[in-house]
Amino acid sequence: MDKKIIIANWKSNKNTAQAEEFIRLFSENINRLNLDNKQIILAPSYSLLYTCKTLIDKYNLPVSLCAQDVSSFPEGAYTGAVNAKQIKEFADYTIIGHSERRDYFSESDDVLFKKVNEAKDNDLKIIYCIQNENQKIPSGVAMVAFEPPTAIGTNNPDDPKHIEEVFSQVSKSYSGKILYGGSIKADNVRNYIHIASCSGLLVGGASLEADSFIDLIKEW
Ligand code: PGA
Numbered sequence: 001m002d003k004k005i006i007i008a009n010w011k012s013n014k015n016t017a018q019a020e021e022f023i024r025l026f027s028e029n030i031n032r033l034n035l036d037n038k039q040i041i042l043a044p045s046y047s048l049l050y051t052c053k054t055l056i057d058k059y060n061l062p063v064s065l066c067a068q069d070v071s072s073f074p075e076g077a078y079t080g081a082v083n084a085k086q087i088k089e090f091a092d093y094t095i096i097g098h099s100e101r102r103d104y105f106s107e108s109d110d111v112l113f114k115k116v117n118e119a120k121d122n123d124l125k126i127i128y129c130i131q132n133e134n135q136k137i138p139s140g141v142a143m144v145a146f147e148p149p150t151a152i153g154t155n156n157p158d159d160p161k162h163i164e165e166v167f168s169q170v171s172k173s174y175s176g177k178i179l180y181g182g183s184i185k186a187d188n189v190r191n192y193i194h195i196a197s198c199s200g201l202l203v204g205g206a207s208l209e210a211d212s213f214i215d216l217i218k219e220w
Pocket residue numbers: 009147151152153154181182183184202203204205206
């Protein structure tokens with residue numbers, strides 16, 4: 001059976017000391033978790049990738065690293081951009097198309113598809129976010145995360161029935177893994193376990209503290 005995927009999206013949070021503390025606590029409590037059937041992916045800010053990789057290696061944690069975004073350009077004169085080749089030094093995955101990128105940074109499908117090409121060219125596995133069943137999904141992504149904007153950071157997760165409907169619509173044209181994200185926490189995750197078509201979760205707020213993230217993993 002495929003492992004269930006749980007992605008911790010830290011967004012624009014944490015300094016180095018806080019990231020170190022999280023990983024230390026996580027490693028101390030990992031024995032409480034049965035990770036045989038789960039895959040944990042951690043998506044910190046770019047500035048924390050080096051520290052997280054160093055500690056994951058040091059503690060030998062079964063955790064993969066993920067960037068939260070990637071440049072739509074290759075390496076070169078693109079001030080401020082972090083390109084896919086640079087990310088690949090630390091991480092195997094990248095998120096593309098999160099609704100916060102689409103909304104606050106005006107990222108269009110055109111830009112997102114360029115990012116997908118850059119990621120693919122550099123062997124980064126792509127977690128491609130969609131906000132509804134009508135959004136285009138580029139070919140070659142590793143997984144799709146359905147995240148309705150009304151559910152992100154609102155404590156108002158989507159209704160499991162609606163999620164199933166969206167997943168079944170998406171599955172008509174996309175045959176890969178589909179995840180759900182939006183206000184998932186330890187105390188509501190059990191409502192989502194029965195969705196057979198759900199390959200995993202993209203978690204924001206509840207992934208910021210090691211304790212709440214561990215509780216969530218235990219419940220899923
Ligand atoms: P949330 O964020 O769990 O805080 O709702 C999810 C996400 O945006 O990835």
